[in-house]
Amino acid sequence: MLLCLCTFILWAGVTTQESPLDSAQTCSTQVSIQGGTMLLSDGYRQGSILTYSCPDGSYPYPARSRMCQADGNWSPMRSPSGRLVTQASCRDMRCPPQQTFENGFYGPRLSAHRVGSVLNFECFDGYQLHGSAQRHCLPNGRWNGTSPVCDDGAGHCRSLPTPPGALSSGGRNRLGDRISFQCMKGLDLVGSSQHVCTPEGEWSGAETSCRAPYSYDRAEDVGAEFGASLTNVLSVVSSGTDHVPAQSLGRRLILSQGSFLHVYLLADASHSVTKENFEIFKNSLEIIIDRIASFEVPVRFAVFSYASQPKKIVDTFDDIAEDPDLVIEKMKDKMKYEDHGNATGTNIQQALMAVYRMMISHRASNDKGWDQTRHAIILLTDGKSNMGGSPRNATLRIEDLLNVAANRKDYLDIYVFGVGNLDVDWDGMNEVASKKAGEKHVFKMKDSMELKKAFEDVLDPRDLKDLCGMANNSASASWDQQQPWHIMLQHTTQGEPSCRGVLISKTWVLTAAHCFSKFNDTLSWRVILADKTAYKTGLPIKRRIDHGLYNVRAKVAQGIEEFYDYDVSLLELDVPMQVAQKLRPICLPCTTGANKALKKPETATCKDHELDLLSFEKVPAQFVSLDNERMNVLIKTKKSRPKCISAAVQHKLYSKVANISEVVTDRFLCSGGDGNGVVEDAVCKGESGGSLFVERRARYFQVGVISWGTFDPCEKKGKSMETGHRIREAPKRGQKPRDFYISLFQVQDWLRHHLAGSLRFIPLQ
Template sequence: IPLAYFFAGVSSLPQCSESNLTISGGNFTLSKMYIYGSILRYHCPEGYYPHPVKLRQCYRGRWDPAPTKKQPECKRVTCPNPNVLNNGIVDPYKRIYYINDTITFRCHSDYTFRGSSTRVCQANGKWSGGTPVCSRNSDHCPDPGIPPGARRTGHIFNIDDAVTYRCHNNLKLLGSKVRVCQDDGQWSGQEPECYADFTYDTPEEVAEAFSSSLQTTLTMNEETGVYNEGGNPSKNVKEIKQIVYNGQVEKRDEYLDLYVFGVGDDVQREDIDDWVTKKRDEKHFFLLQDMENVEETFDQMIDESTSVSLCGLYKDYHDGTQSTMRRGYPWLIKIDVTHEDGTVANCLGSLVTPTFILTAAHCFRFGDIPENIKVGAPNVRGTALPKVKEHIPHPKFQIRDKVKEGISEFYEYDVALIELEKSVIIGIDLRTICIPCTKETSGALRLSSSGVTCKHHKEELMNNDLVTAKFMSSKKMGDVVPKKKVQIKEGYKRASCIEDAKKELNITDEQAAKIITDNFLCTGGAELNQVDDISCKGDSGGATFIEQKYRVIQVGIIGWGLKDVCKDKTQSIETARDFHTNLFSPEVQAFLKKYLGDGKRGAPLTFL
């Protein structure tokens, strides 16, 4: 395409017409209004699809395909014709089957039934369940069946016999067009399916088919274009196959798995289906409606029972309900401490192992007993956390340690652990957050397990003068627990942050050095047109965390601030500063390792 189309030349090209574009029963969106290159997409309510076209593209003042006098419409989704069962009966018999239509199958006498006896037409244009088969099981291989909407040639199923499939009407065949009966009594290749243009796979279907291949992490690139704008991959696919097969296709086919996730309306289904691996009882090509479905699919692929040891997993989407919103912060713990005098301290904490909660030491007082420490997981209904066994403050935390030096409150080493009487059950709503300098976090950051040090973690996470981080607020907005954004000041920015704090507190350099040590992270103020959020009373003990590579790593604990801007709304947020206990501090690391690395106290972390 000439470069002029993208720059100077584009303005001189005629626009496409705005008339005769509407769709009956739906609407449309435009990517670039009516100018050159704009894509018009038709949208229909759930259970309907645009017909006869899904999209048009503006090219040199004309739409392709061009609108006609007959207005496009939203038609009801149908499922492929299931009346292809040999040696059996489909009830009821209909010419067209729509969403929620239910059918049952039964075999003629002397035939044995297998598969799903009842199937329902689903909103994605597919039948629920598996292909029904009526057979006598007299050949070497079982009858491979006929999927809805297909036709099969071949009715003898002995060794080396082949069956061939094709789809009726405008349906496209995905899977193996030809399958051969093998010596082991199984069919080669993958069971075929017939897809309409509107057919797609649900996240649940994809996760079930693919989850066995996934155990640790996923990387997702969200790009546009039929081939992600990287050229046709056919040549690369061919080269990969040649390397793996090394001239021995049959012997080495089991070592190759090529998966493709097609997203949206522009997927070249039949071309892509030729690239992927085809194995018995497996599926390697999946069609999804949009990128949100891809993300949900990848989350569902993570088998909750096998991902217990994975820290920092979360989901950054929800459907508006409390239960799904909780999955965006599954480590968050609410802590209420009733002191001897009857006053109550409200704090937050983070689940760092199934038996330990990390929080701030200043939430507790001398004399607090486990019975008066209550912990819970916000927005998790019907799940009570185990009782508290004990709370363990850092041995060097002494809030009154420098009163004689004119410092009324001293928050150095403001870190504590709460040990539970028994382990929590890790699941989608309750997960551990990652903490630095552990092998578990090396895995989350995708760092090689050999030779990785705590320094490498810090270089990976704290690699700028301004490090974007977040914390959870204790102040709900309706049912939502807000996620607040800050920038941790490192390098010369940290020095500026401390200087700002010194001016606000009206203290000397010597006093500032005693109060704000290297064991604190500094946030607050305005940088790069962003004003940092400020923590409020009740946020203490919560995690200061970084979201990186689809995982969450805690780098600090919310400690103390210069102003209570939440109580006094007249105070300037821009001059407020917050200080967070730095989890990279050697003294803090030693404390965490002593308890969290102890195998006698539940599932331990492996410290570097």
Template sequence: MEQGSNEGLLSARSHCEPYAASCLPCKPQFVKTVPTSRLTFLPSAAAAVCPDPGIPAGSRRTGRHFDIDDKVAYRCDNGLILIGSAERVCQESGEWTGIEPACYCEPLTRDKITLMQQYKHTYDTPQEVAKAFSKAISSDLDLAVLDESRPEDNSGTNIAQAFHTILERMSIVKERQKATFKDVRHVIILFSDGIANMGGSADDNVAKIKYLVESVRGKDWEDYLAYKVKSVRPHKNYNNQAKKDLGIPEFYDYDVALIELEKDVTFSANIRPICIPCTKEASHALGLPDTATCKDQEELLLKTDFEYASFMSKQLQQKNVTIKLNSKRDNCIEDALETIKIEDRGKVKAKDIVTDNFLCTGGIDGPQGQTDDISCKGESGGALFVQKKRRLIQVGIISWGVKNLCQVDNPKSDEKSRDFHINLFRVTDFLKERLGKTGETYAPLTFIK
């Protein structure tokens, strides 16, 4: 027998369970431990496993013990509606099951506002808000700002009226989105008199919620970076009207430029560097020897008929495509002729429009009939990248497409829709001229042949 340690066991038992061929009788306050068959002393007044779950305003709770499998139950008084879990169970992890309950009025009318004002001070800790928010929020995020501020007397902010306004707005959303409304989670942040009277600094708590919101990228969420441009350096051979005499209204060969910013970019969880091909840095990322050439990198990254690649949408969602190469590329670029208005088709070939400087994606002819995502207006200039050995290597720059299919959310390619991207392996001289130059304010890249 051992005394003085509970070894993580949380309740005393007066029996033992058979182990192998033996069963030692256990006296009260002892528990048999398997497989050593030692008896471990348990204090009779062991501390509660779960914290006190509290009693929300306007409710009653039954259950006073907070050990494993103990239950607490809630009900609301005065006709209030229970929101959350009516019963919660203490788990071994020290957390309660379910959702913290709260009591609320029915849809508000003026004669019920007074009742709600009796319970207008309801608090949740930042940890509880963060936990529920991070688990329940969907990938689609809708933001609404309610400005219902009015001068009040010293009796405090009229929270009841604020919730009334929120309820009205939610009713509108419910009518518009009947099919998906049940999947929507609402996070409500109220700013009252600016005085933090409970729970620590209000600024810190709002900052935590702001971080959680910004970690989600929904369909209507765009992150505009506040960086000012110092200079733009386009490729010297870029000429949008270069083939107008052939009846090609717009020509995008060499559609690439380098943008220099006034300030350095600070890397973070949301802003990361990407590898540029034909550099020693890319060779190291790919695990290639120092003797590797630019051709070695290209053969590794763009070698099969279909190469999986990705780009980021304006909403910072990853879109997946397949680059059509070798024999598959010819069919891909031919679709450019069928969708572009050209005066004399007999004189123009697909290669006159889509030169060897372009990579081709899109369509429904990927491996196993895969349908590609498609780029939309405003996404030109973004990186087309592939993932190798858990590193991202940029192989192209989004340039142009032949069809606008972006009238719907999450657009997909159809049979004839194609996107074209400048192949970075074809413009390395241009990149080296600027990015490999020494004596600049930025660290140069080491380009290879």
């Protein structure tokens, strides 16, 4: 069995609420901060944590937090030189100066730069600039862009840039040359202090930066940088990629059948974190678990909380370790801030040793597959480790246990997150975190809410070309990032799109056949994408394939004026789509892509997919509205289906039909509320052809195509003055709206016949 070890460490800051003064106060009330605000976790009582906050572009000096001690005094504040400071104040952020810039010139040359300052770089003749020619000092005390360097292309490796605040020494850029960096006084080095020019023409080690104690990472940067590294850990190269050159695979893991990745999650529960922030930590870990579980890599999770001593919540050896839902459920039930009692120090050494002992135990029970297991650790904390010794001692033991030699570095990733405290030890975090070329493993966040926001944006699938049904569901994501498979159909004579559809591969769109009843000339239709900057006029359709058995007039002789059985159509695009952040196929059931997303064995069948996706009596599902919002319905199956389809007689076309199954055949899925208090959304005219989809562990699977319904909630076409969205009418009393969708499980022969060249299908049974 192949396993992966991943460790994550989080450091959290303090956000507390001020309590009113009372007779129990023990510390002075004269602790305000000039230019900022303060919050108290428990008034002025013993043990209360005071937290200072400053406006954007400034930071609390000389400390962000203080504790009311047993002797009735607040913990002292000292300057970096050790001088006692009695009054806290908000100081302006500064970005570190550029110390050197070889083979070019830059300016302005200052000892420090205020927020908003600009640095410009230019190379001498004969040298090419790589990196940012202009950099801006941001409110978080960091420069935007990337460190620039002037290179003449003559070296074995490209010239290595010197980051702001650093001086370099050593060789040039020949094979085997070593370059070392040292940060100026008052700054901490993050990344690798030394780099070697390797035979591959790349510099070893993680990118170097010099960080001030008050600087921090923005949520959007963490989401991108952490996500990029973690994506390398989670992206699986399938068994069919043996022909791909190794260098093109980068650091993607090649996992064999039955192999696992082990992910260890550690959350700081020390006293300074506070219960409120600990809960945010837990929620952040839940987000990460969901994100990781959405990938096709088989994963086992381990979860710890820690203060002076660690507490194990989930072991990788537990039966539930492979089930993210059960792991999260146990976290909610068993992971409590109060469990650490009065043992409230920060002992990262012991937390990592608990991971080490778990690894030893697992290796003993799985000796044959242990050498192929991959591991990742994520650690969250709010400050420096103040007891237990250097955490590096534990990481060295872990590296030795896993035999992390030069050719096995990808078997272990350790990520460290420090949150919201000037006491967060950049040097200590950097010592623990992994150092891999082109990746970042150590971060510092302004506060715990920023950490949560960053985790919501982690693992954006923009760079994953081969994974279907992935979306960005973070609060900051746009609607087209949340459903990147959704498209619109518009005839050239119409002012706006009249139907919807869904991207199911790079070259095919699935929609409803009845969309073309009014305008049957396929060449006059366009596929409209959300990202209009790439295809402003829409995409032409190469050909259209309606289902051969679709015939809206098929039962006129039986008194059924319109009949929508087999109401599906395939549209082949003139130009294959490039998968991107806002454009990605949904997972089509019964394909190999969907099978991997569902984490089914290779022997799984189409029937297995149907049982998985439509197994409940009432299946929660969604479709996308005219206003590009997700709408919620319940698909009625099994015993609930007959009652659902019987209400189709509410449509005036079918009010006199004696046997409703003549209209609603077995190929239809049905949804609609029964007035029992469960609210369901109804489909509007114009939403036809769109996808009815279900979610499984943050992956999305289309189960039906929107065909027709008995009630149009958008008939009046009114819009809200506040949101600008259409006002969807509620049904009248006694009315029970019903919507019907062609089940993709019931048109498999047709899909397989026409899509065999674009998608790989699994056996039907």
